[in-house]
Amino acid sequence: NLYLGKTEMTVxxxxxxxxxxxxxxxxxxxxxxxxxxxxxxxxxxxxTFKEVMKRSYPSEPAxxxxxxxxxxLTEFITEFSIAMGWTTREELRASFREAGIDESRKKA
Numbered sequence: 001n002l003y004l005g006k007t008e009m010t011v012x013x014x015x016x017x018x019x020x021x022x023x024x025x026x027x028x029x030x031x032x033x034x035x036x037x038x039x040x041x042x043x044x045x046x047x048t049f050k051e052v053m054k055r056s057y058p059s060e061p062a063x064x065x066x067x068x069x070x071x072x073l074t075e076f077i078t079e080f081s082i083a084m085g086w087t088t089r090e091e092l093r094a095s096f097r098e099a100g101i102d103e104s105r106k107k108a
Contacts, residue, residue, distance in 0.1 A: 009079040012072050018080075019056040024048050028080070038099075042073065049076050 006017040027048045031041035046069055053065045069076060074096060081087045 007080070007083055009083045011075045011079055012068075016053075017056065018052050020052055024052050025084070029086075032077075032081075045077060046070060046073050049073070049080075 005020075007020045008015065008017055010016065028045055031044040031048070033041070049069045050066055053060075053069060054062060057065065078089065078092050081092060082089060
């Protein structure tokens with residue numbers, strides 16, 4: 001449970017400071033296995049972001065956090081991966097397209 005410090009990223013125009021731990025990074029890295037994103041891995045990644053958000057913002061209602069993460073998951077994955085230096089915006093757009101994830105839906 002090594003603490004990595006706050007990871008700052010912007011999702012839906014909101015600046016977030018996330019309390020990311022090593023175990024969270026491992027879950028996300030394992031689930032995203034080198035830019036291959038399956039439905040099962042998307043669920044794992046979503047659940048990990050929900051845990052991180054609840055730890056980072058304990059006073060926010062859990063249902064609101066769940067809804068926010070689910071609605072903005074593509075943006076969470078994109079911004080987190082870029083913040084970690086794992087990928088670039090262009091590489092991610094290509095892998096989302098290949099997985100059939102419509103990036104435009106995040107604006108809904």
